Amino acid sequence: MEERPRVTRTGRHVRPRNHAIDSFRAERGRKAQVEPVLKADGVCKRYGRHQVLDSVSFSVSAGRSLAIVGANGCGKSTLLKICVGMLSPDAGSITVRGHLGYCPQSADLGSFLTPDNHFTWFGSGHGLGRARSNQEGANIASSLNWQVVDKQVRYLSGGTAQKLNVTCAILGRPDVILLDEPYQGFDEGSYLDFWDLVESWCDKGAGVVIVTHMLRELHRVHDVLDLSPRAAA
Numbered sequence: 001m002e003e004r005p006r007v008t009r010t011g012r013h014v015r016p017r018n019h020a021i022d023s024f025r026a027e028r029g030r031k032a033q034v035e036p037v038l039k040a041d042g043v044c045k046r047y048g049r050h051q052v053l054d055s056v057s058f059s060v061s062a063g064r065s066l067a068i069v070g071a072n073g074c075g076k077s078t079l080l081k082i083c084v085g086m087l088s089p090d091a092g093s094i095t096v097r098g099h100l101g102y103c104p105q106s107a108d109l110g111s112f113l114t115p116d117n118h119f120t121w122f123g124s125g126h127g128l129g130r131a132r133s134n135q136e137g138a139n140i141a142s143s144l145n146w147q148v149v150d151k152q153v154r155y156l157s158g159g160t161a162q163k164l165n166v167t168c169a170i171l172g173r174p175d176v177i178l179l180d181e182p183y184q185g186f187d188e189g190s191y192l193d194f195w196d197l198v199e200s201w202c203d204k205g206a207g208v209v210i211v212t213h214m215l216r217e218l219h220r221v222h223d224v225l226d227l228s229p230r231a232a233a
Helices: 023-031 076-084 115-124 130-143 158-170 188-203 215-220
Strands: 006-009 036-047 050-061 065-069 091-096 100-103 176-180 207-211 223-226
Touching (some): 036 076, 036 207, 050 207, 065 076, 065 188, 065 215, 076 176, 076 207, 100 158, 115 130, 115 158, 130 188, 158 188, 188 207, 188 215
Parallel strands (some): 006 223, 100 176, 176 207
Antiparallel strands (some): 036 050, 036 091
16 A cells, blocks of 8 residues: 655644655655654744744654645644744644754854864764764765865855755754754755755654755655645634
């Protein structure tokens, strides 16, 4: 039986999407662990009178991917920041099992540091030495069609800086990978490589969450969480 990615709309039951999933992904899904590596339970967040998130719940198991979609301002980035711990929810809880890697929407990088400096810096947070951090960073960069150069970040193009942003999030092989529209500035080839990498990270056992507006790629993830406002009954 073919596996189909699920769509969760806030406040509604899970329902199947009408997209065929190949047997390779079906087999991968059967191998995924039942225990979630990331779980949100009843998360709420309000800014003033504006209710951004209203009792949002989801879970991601090891080896599975989740796309978070919805209109601008519906709380996608806010939800990711709550999962990371950068923001506190007004209600609800977040549970993370294992190490977490996070790629924000805008690269927060050191302008006067080189890519290798960043690899060493981020790698140290995972207990990696300089040599291993730099080698692992170079390998991830290569998979994004980027040859690392000894150049300060301020001299990198926007797309290259974003590849560095993604690479730093993946260093140390985190158990949970959170990506907020990570492909901004990518050329077409790198964009396609990115979605191949998402599948590769899942194959290696990571739980992956991607905030995206690219609805044409939803067939490449296991599940979809739609934060769009519910229509009035």
